[in-house]
Amino acid sequence: MALEFKxxxxxxxxxxxxxxxxxxxxxxxxxxxxxxxxxxxxxxxFRLNLLSKQMEFVGVQSTFIVAxxxxxxxxxxxxxxxxxxxxxxAEGMIAPAVGLSLTRELAPVLTGLMVTGRVGSAMAAELGTxxxxxxxxxxxxxxxxxxxxxxxxxxxxxxxxxxxxTILFNFVGNVGSYIVGVxxxxxxxxxxxxxxxxxxxxxxxYHGVIKAGFFGLLITLIGCSRGFYSAGGAEGVGRAxxxxxxxxxxxxxxxxxxxxxxxxxxxxx
Amino acid sequence: MISIRNxxxxxxxxxxxxxxxxxxxxxxxxxxxxxSGVGKSVxxxxxMGLLKPDRGAIFVDGDDITKYDNKQMKExxxxxxxxxxxxxxxxxxxxxxxxxxxxxxxxxLSDKEIRARVAEKLQVVGLAGIEDMLPSELSGGMRxxxxxxxAIALDPEIMIFDEPTTGLDPVMSDAIDNLVIETQERLNxxxxxxxxxxxxxxxxxxxxxxxxxxxxIEVGTPEEFRNSPNPVVQQFLARKAExxxxx
Amino acid sequence: xxxxxxxxxxKVGLFVVVISGILFWMTFKLGGCLGVxxxxxxxxxxxxxxxxxxxxxxxxxxxxxxxxxxxxxxxEEGKARVILKIFTEYQLEEDVEASIRTxxxxxxxxxxxxxxxxxxxxxxxxxxxxxxxIPPDVEELIDELGEVVQDIREVSRSLRxxxxxxxxxxxxxxxxxxIREASVSLKYDFPVIAGNIRxxxxxxxxxxxxxxxxxxxxxxxxxxxxxxxxxxxxxxxSITRKINxxxxxxxxxxNEDETVEKLNETIEGVNExxxxxxRLRAFIDYRGEYLIEDNDxxxxxxxxxxxxxxxxxxxxxxxDPQGVTEVTDVYTRDDGETxxxxxxxxxxxxxxxxxxxxxxYDLTLRGGIIESTGGVGMDYSLLGDRIIVSFEAFDFGxxxxxxxxxxxxxxxxxxxxxxxGANDFIDSEIEPRYFFGGGIKFEDRDLKALFGxxxxxxxxxxx
Ligand SMILES: Nc1ncnc2c1ncn2[C@@H]1O[C@H](COP(=O)(O)OP(=O)(O)OP(=O)(O)O)[C@@H](O)[C@H]1O
Ligand SMILES: [Mg+2]
Numbered sequence: 004m005a006l007e008f009k010x011x012x013x014x015x016x017x018x019x020x021x022x023x024x025x026x027x028x029x030x031x032x033x034x035x036x037x038x039x040x041x042x043x044x045x046x047x048x049f050r051l052n053l054l055s056k057q058m059e060f061v062g063v064q065s066t067f068i069v070a071x072x073x074x075x076x077x078x079x080x081x082x083x084x085x086x087x088x089x090x091x092x093a094e095g096m097i098a099p100a101v102g103l104s105l106t107r108e109l110a111p112v113l114t115g116l117m118v119t120g121r122v123g124s125a126m127a128a129e130l131g132t133x134x135x136x137x138x139x140x141x142x143x144x145x146x147x148x149x150x151x152x153x154x155x156x157x158x159x160x161x162x163x164x165x166x167x168x169t170i171l172f173n174f175v176g177n178v179g180s181y182i183v184g185v186x187x188x189x190x191x192x193x194x195x196x197x198x199x200x201x202x203x204x205x206x207x208x209y210h211g212v213i214k215a216g217f218f219g220l221l222i223t224l225i226g227c228s229r230g231f232y233s234a235g236g237a238e239g240v241g242r243a244x245x246x247x248x249x250x251x252x253x254x255x256x257x258x259x260x261x262x263x264x265x266x267x268x269x270x271x272x
Numbered sequence: 273m274i275s276i277r278n279x280x281x282x283x284x285x286x287x288x289x290x291x292x293x294x295x296x297x298x299x300x301x302x303x304x305x306x307x308s309g310v311g312k313s314v315x316x317x318x319x320m321g322l323l324k325p326d327r328g329a330i331f332v333d334g335d336d337i338t339k340y341d342n343k344q345m346k347e348x349x350x351x352x353x354x355x356x357x358x359x360x361x362x363x364x365x366x367x368x369x370x371x372x373x374x375x376x377x378x379x380x381l382s383d384k385e386i387r388a389r390v391a392e393k394l395q396v397v398g399l400a401g402i403e404d405m406l407p408s409e410l411s412g413g414m415r416x417x418x419x420x421x422x423a424i425a426l427d428p429e430i431m432i433f434d435e436p437t438t439g440l441d442p443v444m445s446d447a448i449d450n451l452v453i454e455t456q457e458r459l460n461x462x463x464x465x466x467x468x469x470x471x472x473x474x475x476x477x478x479x480x481x482x483x484x485x486x487x488x489i490e491v492g493t494p495e496e497f498r499n500s501p502n503p504v505v506q507q508f509l510a511r512k513a514e515x516x517x518x519x
Numbered sequence: 520x521x522x523x524x525x526x527x528x529x530k531v532g533l534f535v536v537v538i539s540g541i542l543f544w545m546t547f548k549l550g551g552c553l554g555v556x557x558x559x560x561x562x563x564x565x566x567x568x569x570x571x572x573x574x575x576x577x578x579x580x581x582x583x584x585x586x587x588x589x590x591x592x593x594x595e596e597g598k599a600r601v602i603l604k605i606f607t608e609y610q611l612e613e614d615v616e617a618s619i620r621t622x623x624x625x626x627x628x629x630x631x632x633x634x635x636x637x638x639x640x641x642x643x644x645x646x647x648x649x650x651x652x653i654p655p656d657v658e659e660l661i662d663e664l665g666e667v668v669q670d671i672r673e674v675s676r677s678l679r680x681x682x683x684x685x686x687x688x689x690x691x692x693x694x695x696x697x698i699r700e701a702s703v704s705l706k707y708d709f710p711v712i713a714g715n716i717r718x719x720x721x722x723x724x725x726x727x728x729x730x731x732x733x734x735x736x737x738x739x740x741x742x743x744x745x746x747x748x749x750x751x752x753x754x755x756x757s758i759t760r761k762i763n764x765x766x767x768x769x770x771x772x773x774n775e776d777e778t779v780e781k782l783n784e785t786i787e788g789v790n791e792x793x794x795x796x797x798r799l800r801a802f803i804d805y806r807g808e809y810l811i812e813d814n815d816x817x818x819x820x821x822x823x824x825x826x827x828x829x830x831x832x833x834x835x836x837x838x839d840p841q842g843v844t845e846v847t848d849v850y851t852r853d854d855g856e857t858x859x860x861x862x863x864x865x866x867x868x869x870x871x872x873x874x875x876x877x878x879x880y881d882l883t884l885r886g887g888i889i890e891s892t893g894g895v896g897m898d899y900s901l902l903g904d905r906i907i908v909s910f911e912a913f914d915f916g917x918x919x920x921x922x923x924x925x926x927x928x929x930x931x932x933x934x935x936x937x938x939x940g941a942n943d944f945i946d947s948e949i950e951p952r953y954f955f956g957g958g959i960k961f962e963d964r965d966l967k968a969l970f971g972x973x974x975x976x977x978x979x980x981x982x
Contacts, residue, residue, distance in 0.1 A: 058531040066534065132363070141360035144320045145374050146349035148342070167538040174541045197585045201578050205549050 036150070036228050037220075040158050043151040053156040061122050061157075061223070062164030066171065068117055073172035076109055077101060077179025085188055094188070098195045099202030101180040106207045110172040111165075112259055115218035118165055119251045123226035126157055127247035130230025131240035139231070154227040158220060165219030166212045173211065210271040214262050218255050225251045273298035273462055274319060274430075279328035281314060288314050290486040292328070296479075301456055301463035303473045305508070306483035307517065312466045313357055315483065316432050319464065320354060321345050350378060353428035357435050357466075359419030361407040367394070368403030371422045378426060393421040396451065398444070413440045420448065424455065431455075433465045437472055445472060452476050470509055474498075482508065484517070560587055560604035561644035565617050565630075567651060570599030572628035573619065579603050579630045589630065603630065603648075612639040616650040800825040806938060806958030815840035817954070821872065828878070835872035837890050889913035894921075905930045909940075934960055 080101045088096045130153060133139050142149040177199060185192045226247045233243035274296040281289040288311040296302045304312050317323040318330060321337055329336045337348060353374075361370050371390045375381055381389065387403075394400050397417040407415060416439055423431060436452065437445035449472045456463050456476075467473045473480060474494045481491045482505055490497065490505050497505065507515030525533070567573075570592050579587035587605035594600070605611060612635025620631040632648075642648065802823040807816050821835035874896070876885035883898040894913025900906065907928045914922040926940030939955040 052527075055528045055531045058534075059527045063530045063534045136363075137356045137358055137360040138362055140317070140320075140322050141354070141356055141362075143322060144349060144352065144354045144356075145377065146346045147377055148346075163535075167535065167542075170538050170542045170545070174545065191583065194583060194585075197578060200548055201576060201585075201588075203549055204576070205546060208545060208549060 032232060033224065033228050036154065036231070037224055039150050040154050040224065043148065043155050044159060046151070050152065050156060053152070054159055057156045057160035058164055060125075061118065061160040061219075062167060065118055065121055065164070065168055068121065069114055069168045069172050070175050072113060072117055073110070073175035074179040074182075076113060076172075077105060077176030077181075078183045080104065080109070080176075081180035081183035082187075085184070094190055095194070095198055097184055097188070097190070098180065098198040101184075102177055102199040102203040103207060105173050105176040105180075106203055106211045107263075108211070108259070110169045110176060111211045111215040111218055112255060114165060114169045114172045114215060115222060115255045116252055118161075118168065118219070119222045119248055119255065122161070123222045123247045123251045124244040126223060126226030127230040127233070128240055128244040130154075130227055131233035131243040132230075134231060134233050135236050135240060149231070154224075154231065157227055158223045161219035161223030162216050163219070165222065166215040169212055169215035173208070206271045210263075210266050213266060213271065214259065217258065217262060221254055221258065222251045225254070273333065274464075275331040276315075276319070277329045277331065279315075279318060279330070280326045281311075281318065281323065282326060287486055289318075289325075292483075292488055294481055294488060294491065296462065296464060298462050299456075299460045300478035301452065301465060301476050302479045302481065303465045303467055303477040304481050304483060305467060305470075305473060307508075308468075310483045311486065312483055313434055316434060316464060316466060320352065320432065321349065350426075351429050353423040353426060353431045355416070355419045355423040355431075355433045355436055357438075359407075359415040361410075361415055361418055361422070363407055365407075366403060367399075367405050367407065367410070367418050370407065370418060371403075371425055374422065374426045389425065390421075393425050394418070396424070397421045398447065413444065416440065417444075417448075420451075427459060428461075429459075430462045431464070433463065435466050435468065437467065437469050445469060449476050470511065484508075560590075560606045562590065563587075563603045563605050563611065563642055563644070563646055563648060565601050565603060565648040565651060566595070567599045567601055567617075567619065569619075570601055572621075573599075573601065573630070577629055579605065579632060581609070581632045581634055586632070601630075610641040611648065612636055612641055613646075614639055614650060615642075615648055616652055617648045618652040803961045804958060805960075806936075806956065808938060808940075808954040808956040810840065810942075810952060810954045812950075812952045813840050816956070817841075819958075830875070830877045833872065833874045833876065833885070835874070837870040837872060839870055839890065840867065928958070930960075936960065 081097055084100050085094065085097050088094055088100070130139070133153070139149045139153070142152055181192075181195060184190045184195050229243040229247040229250070230240075233239045235242070276292055276294045276296075279289055279292040281287075292315065294302075304315065306312050314323060318325055318338075321340065325338055328338075330338055332348065335344075337345070340348060361367075362373065365373065368387070368390050371393055372386045375386045375389055379386075390403060391400065394402065397420050399414060399417055399421070402410075402414075402418075407418070410418065416436065420433070420436060423433070431452075433452070437448050440448065452463060452465065453476055455461055463476075465473075465476065474497075477494050479491065480494055480497045481488050482497075483489075484504055490500055490502055492500070497509070500506065503516050507517050573589055573592060575589055575591070577589040578585045579589070585606075586609040587603050589601055590604040591602040592599060593602075611632065614635035616633040616635075618631050618633070619628055621628055633652075802825070804819070804821045804823065806819040806821075808819070809816055817840060818838040819835060820837075821833050823831050823833040825831035870891040872887070872889050872891075874885045874887035874889065876883050876898075878884075881900045883900070884895075885897070886895040888894070889896065889911060890913055892914040894911060894915070896909060896911035896913075899908045901908070907926075907930075909924075909926040909928070911924040911926070912921050913924075922943055924940060924942050925944050926938055928936050928938040930936035935957065936959075937955075937957050939953075941951040941953050944951040
């Protein structure tokens with residue numbers, strides 16, 4: 004009985020220890036990859052063709068899905084907030100409420116999540132496959148830095164394209180809210196735009212865009228890291244893709260809080 | 273030229289290489305044989321710097337490459353042409369782009385010159401005119417040969433072939449063996465070949481090394497190998513399941 | 520390989536250019552700091568008591584249309600000097616009135632401009648808006664409400680001390696005895712008084728029936744306003760109920776105790792404010808004054824409408840035995856001789872009063888028409904309006920001094936009060952004429968019942 008308990012306790016501690024070691028290992032790996040990527044980013048040669056390929060994949064090909072989610076987010080948000088604001092006779096607050104939430108929170112976070120689902124998993128799967136079929140080794144053996152060749156263009160594309168997609172999200176989101184506010188709720192068109200312009204300031208826009216840049220880094224870096232260091236064949240590749248989405252989504256939501264508080268403190272409020 | 277000294281490697285608790293010492297001479301073809309899973313690929317990955325040994329050193333022209341930094345490693349690797357066991361073709365590129373890849377990355381050749389060189393190398397491996405196909409459209413043997421074409425594209429001074437003839441028909445296998453001998457003699461290359469093909473091994477090898485149970489149990493000329501008293505070597509050469517080798 | 524209409528580079532380039540265009544557009548739309556695209560405007564100053572809630576970019580609206588924005592805020596002589604940037608295409612007349620308003624109930628502040636007289640001179644760039652109105656904001660109202668409650672509490676405490684004590688009881692008994700005496704002595708006058716009252720009520724009826732339409736309209740409007748407020752209250756109540764019951768995601772979110780408490784506090788505050796604005800109080804007052812010299816009764820009948828704690832309007836009818844004296848001076852030229860006739864016709868006739876009053880703590884100042892002539896008055900209240908000392912000056916048109924009246928009224932019981940005082944008490948030529956009497960005052964709820972009757976009567980009459 005006592006022995007059994009001891010075994011369970013040891014088993015538990017063992018598992019916990021393993022988990023912690025793995026956690027620190029992964030974190031260290033991610034930070035290491037991040038530093039290496041940043042260092043290699045500024046070193047020639049700059050493979051612009053690879054970069055534009057990744058930018059097309061991350062940005063151009065996400066246009067439709069981001070435009071769609073953005074429009075409907077703006078529309079549904081305007082509709083929902085109109086119920087609350089109508090009760091307080093504050094319809095004038097619908098446009099700014101939607102505008103502010105979009106620019107500061109919804110646009111970067113939802114764009115980040117959409118891109119994670121589309122791009123983060125694809126990157127993990129692609130690099131994972133390259134890892135298990137020794138393509139990454141082949142790159143290395145051909146005297147080409149696989150991080151520079153594979154990870155850097157993806158991360159740069161993320162850092163550039165997610166903010167751009169966020170701007171698109173902002174734009175179509177406000178268009179959606181305008182459609183609902185003016186078209187359906189019958190609010191004054193000029194007033195609606197004025198209200199947005201009045202309440203939403205440039206720092207709000209930058210606030211969202213800066214966050215989006217960070218999310219872009221997070222998504223691509225995690226996707227690449229999961230794929231780059233994946234092991235265990237096809238199953239491992241699948242796992243890498245899933246983990247990339249889960250980890251990146253969670254980190255987006257968690258880091259959003261800290262980013263917001265930091266950004267607010269340094270004046271982007 | 274390449275001197276492996278007292279190399280140890282294990283993955284976790286799984287010991288793969290133990291106290292390996294091997295000299296690979298310049299202008300010679302060295303063939304490594306051994307059972308599947310014994311660690312042959314692991315050994316050549318150490319030579320390429322893809323794996324770091326737990327202990328031991330690998331001297332190339334007097335330098336220990338296990339101590340190389342990124343830049344030195346890069347320079348070192350440019351002397352190699354490597355064929356991976358599974359060819360490791362880039363899925364996202366066509367056959368032509370795969371073969372031309374080292375040329376584009378490491379030479380200043382124009383697109384036209386690259387195309388010409390790619391066509392020539394594909395011709396050599398018997399696959400002329402498949403530049404626009406994708407790796408996923410090829411058979412296993414074709415992939416291996418495209419990998420071979422990519423490995424020799426830069427005319428490197430050291431070639432490493434991980435099982436170049438596995439998966440090929442006998443005629444094609446012999447053709448590849450001839451290719452290895454021909455390029456080696458023409459350019460005075462240093463070749464490291466991993467092979468399960470005993471006949472081919474004796475045809476191309478200047479030196480044979482046999483890996484068994486984490487260690488090199490026999491290193492010598494093909495002649496010495498044939499006459500080896502070691503029952504393990506004899507069982508392997510005789511291609512028999514019965515004998516001292518545990519399966 | 521498949522033919523691409525657009526190369527990868529072209530697609531990426533197009534994407535980046537289009538989104539950068541959107542960004543650029545949004546940047547100067549939101550920032551307006553590039554100068555380009557931002558509407559041009561000219562500066563106009565306005566001095567405000569407080570610039571609380573204003574910031575640079577706060578919009579300026581006329582009739583809901585943005586005509587400018589706040590450009591600068593500075594402190595000047597304890598006031599907030601706000602520089603507005605009025606867009607060039609708009610002009611402001613000199614008599615426009617600026618006020619700070621709130622979008623919705625708890626929303627952001629903006630500056631509202633009430634248009635001036637069309638054709639009036641316009642404010643030049645750099646000029647100033649002189650007329651400023653500051654509506655009480657939510658916080659102030661709540662503060663004031665707190666003060667009022669405090670006052671009431673204090674007053675009732677001291678009143679209890681006065682009336683509750685033995686001394687107070689004794690004086691109260693004395694007062695009642697006096698009233699009894701007075702009523703005994705008034706007994707023989709009663710038929711006269713009754714006649715007067717009847718006449719007053721007849722006149723009142725005439726008055727009401729003449730103005731029935733208007734009265735009904737204002738009543739309806741009043742009821743509509745009350746209904747609107749009630750609806751808002753109901754809505755808020757329904758939200759709170761839903762939230763309390765944890766309905767919807769909001770409910771689940773806020774069902775944390777602290778949040779709920781805060782929300783309830785807010786809603787209470789809102790209720791209080793709504794209650795204040797709903798509380799348009801009305802009083803009907805009848806007062807009879809026995810004029811000792813004339814041995815006659817003077818009746819006052821008045822309706823007081825009180826929209827806020829600090830002001831009221833009062834309409835009154837007065838039946839004065841002294842009547843209205845009409846003075847006619849006639850100068851006639853007859854054969855080069857100037858003849859002068861002075862006629863004074865005094866006629867017993869109803870007089871009217873219409874006064875506006877503003878209250879400062881215990882002092883109420885009022886003015887307007889008093890007994891059919893221009894006049895001013897002041898009341899000083901003690902013990903929470905239970906004792907009122909009043910001075911009135913009216914009838915300035917008399918050849919002699921204006922009529923000055925001093926009056927003291929005591930309200931020992933709700934609705935009932937006693938008065939005593941003197942007319943012409945500083946006129947050196949005439950002896951002061953003393954009077955005393957009593958009155959009855961209806962408030963709020965009692966009055967509502969009366970209004971209801973009037974409304975019904977009006978609608979019946981209208982058919
Ligand atoms: N990255 C790795 N992680 C863990 N174990 C590995 C790794 N690479 C190889 N091994 C293990 O090392 C051993 C040797 O593998 P290796 O690929 O060298 O075999 P091989 O001799 O090339 O066999 P084959 O002839 O089938 O190619 C195997 O047991 C394998 O499980
Ligand atoms: Mg192998």
